[in-house]
Amino acid sequence: xxxxxxxxxxxxxxxxxxxxxxxxxxxxxxxxxxxxxxxxxxxxxxxxxxxxxxxxxxxxxxxxxxxxxxxxxxxxxxxxxxxxxxxxxxxxxxxxxxxxxxxxxxxxxxxxxxxxxxxxxxxxxxxxxxxxxxxxxxxxxxxxxxxxxxxxxxxxxxxxxxxxxxxxxxxxxxxx
Numbered sequence: 001x002x003x004x005x006x007x008x009x010x011x012x013x014x015x016x017x018x019x020x021x022x023x024x025x026x027x028x029x030x031x032x033x034x035x036x037x038x039x040x041x042x043x044x045x046x047x048x049x050x051x052x053x054x055x056x057x058x059x060x061x062x063x064x065x066x067x068x069x070x071x072x073x074x075x076x077x078x079x080x081x082x083x084x085x086x087x088x089x090x091x092x093x094x095x096x097x098x099x100x101x102x103x104x105x106x107x108x109x110x111x112x113x114x115x116x117x118x119x120x121x122x123x124x125x126x127x128x129x130x131x132x133x134x135x136x137x138x139x140x141x142x143x144x145x146x147x148x149x150x151x152x153x154x155x156x157x158x159x160x161x162x163x164x165x166x167x168x169x170x171x172x173x174x175x176x
Contacts (some may be wrong), residue, residue, distance in 0.1 A: 006024055044077040052076060066133050074098065075134065082138070092118070097134065113147070122153040 041051040056063065059079040063072055075082075077143060080096050085091020089106060096104055103126035107119040127135075139149045 045072060064133055064137055114149045118147055118149050120151045124154055124156050
């Protein structure tokens with residue numbers, strides 16, 4: 001905001017004029033914040049929770065159970081991209097990366113399968129910042145809109161095997 005005290009002419013240097021300049025500066029600052037507040041509420045990443053709910057309603061996105069505020073903001077912010085790009089391979093890669101899936105592979109038009117199936121394989125440790133609840137809801141929503149998604153995740157688990165002596169045990173059951 002403009003500091004009016006530095007812009008006053010030398011004959012306006014009295015104490016009453018300085019008070020008036022301070023009051024006008026304060027009023028101008030207040031008006032500036034009032035005028036800028038709709039712009040901050042239009043930005044999904046910085047808006048208030050009430051404005052975020054309004055943005056979500058306008059985009060048709062209900063909040064999922066267990067969804068964090070940051071993830072809900074990200075989902076609302078990327079809603080138009082998701083709706084527009086969800087049927088393309090490039091868009092699907094961008095969307096999965098935006099939702100925190102870091103290691104995945106996508107196959108479409110697999111021989112022997114229907115043409116509309118897309119196979120998404122999420123590698124071990126690939127769900128770094130992603131929520132499985134949100135991803136399941138997204139795949140459910142996308143599958144109704146354009147194509148079918150088959151999602152597979154692979155996690156490694158240790159297997160312990162031991163060599164033991166096995167003796168032959170024979171049992172006979174007779175039914176009468």
